[in-house]
Amino acid sequence: MNNRDKPSQDAKTLTIILTRGPYVSEAADMAINTALRARRKGYNVNLFMYLDGAWVGHIKEEKDYNNPGEWLRWAVRKGVNVGACERCSDARDLNADNVNEGIDICGSYRLMEWVKESHKVLTFGG
Amino acid sequence: MTDLKDTSDLGLIITKAPAESGAVANALQMARGAQFSGNRIALFLISDGVWLAKAGQKNRAFNEFCELLNKGVRVTLSQEHLEAAGMGRGELVDGVDIVKKVYDEMVDQVMEQWNRVVVV
Numbered sequence: 001m002n003n004r005d006k007p008s009q010d011a012k013t014l015t016i017i018l019t020r021g022p023y024v025s026e027a028a029d030m031a032i033n034t035a036l037r038a039r040r041k042g043y044n045v046n047l048f049m050y051l052d053g054a055w056v057g058h059i060k061e062e063k064d065y066n067n068p069g070e071w072l073r074w075a076v077r078k079g080v081n082v083g084a085c086e087r088c089s090d091a092r093d094l095n096a097d098n099v100n101e102g103i104d105i106c107g108s109y110r111l112m113e114w115v116k117e118s119h120k121v122l123t124f125g126g
Numbered sequence: 127m128t129d130l131k132d133t134s135d136l137g138l139i140i141t142k143a144p145a146e147s148g149a150v151a152n153a154l155q156m157a158r159g160a161q162f163s164g165n166r167i168a169l170f171l172i173s174d175g176v177w178l179a180k181a182g183q184k185n186r187a188f189n190e191f192c193e194l195l196n197k198g199v200r201v202t203l204s205q206e207h208l209e210a211a212g213m214g215r216g217e218l219v220d221g222v223d224i225v226k227k228v229y230d231e232m233v234d235q236v237m238e239q240w241n242r243v244v245v246v
Contacts, residue, residue, distance in 0.1 A: 012237055014233075014236070014237060025173075026141070026173045026174075027141070030141065030172065030173060033229050034229055034232060034233060036229075037229035037230055037232075037233050038233045038237065041230075041233055041234075041237075043233070043237060119237065120236050120237060120240075120243055121243075122139070122236065122243065122245050123245050124141065124245060126245070126246075
């Protein structure tokens with residue numbers, strides 16, 4: 001991560017919650033594109049993948065069509081904090097070995113912390 | 127610096143088609159109630175939400191939408207999703223702003239122009 005991609009203490013924080021899986025609607029595309037654009041504008045961005053949203057982290061291969069997994073890897077590289085619900089991941093047999101690097105599989109207490117520190121919270125997929 | 131005239135108390139991001147469920151109509155009804163209480167409202171239509179702006183519909187969500195439009199609510203609509211739906215400006219109601227850089231515009235409105243935000 002370059003210095004310019006590191007989160008800033010002065011910037012506002014946006015938390016995005018994704019509750020729907022990839023390739024079933026545009027929710028994942030909107031969540032990750034919003035995260036990337038907000039990060040580019042200098043905001044601190046958290047992206048929490050909840051319920052079926054956790055599946056996005058599982059897309060690791062290249063595709064010749066829309067690839068939310070690849071966008072998620074960009075987001076991690078650009079300094080977006082990406083988390084996946086621990087219980088939701090476990091229920092879907094998702095773990096550190098079969099999701100993209102940089103995704104923090106964490107409890108929902110992390111989401112509560114992110115929401116508390118955020119200026120705005122967006123939920124996609126509900 | 128954000129111009130005060132562009133700020134809103136409540137921003138509503140609509141991602142679903144008006145007839146997909148009752149969620150869109152209910153959210154718009156809530157927005158209308160908030161406006162009636164003196165709050166400034168803004169709508170942002172993206173993904174299947176762009177269908178809400180198609181003229182001539184007969185459903186509850188569209189009726190609520192027109193009520194808000196008639197009260198001067200600011201409406202922004204994604205050009206990318208409008209084109210994906212095969213629609214053009216000529217098929218839309220009057221009074222909506224179509225934006226090309228949809229995510230840039232949405233982030234600006236969410237982070238700098240709206241006090242509260244709801245996504246449906």
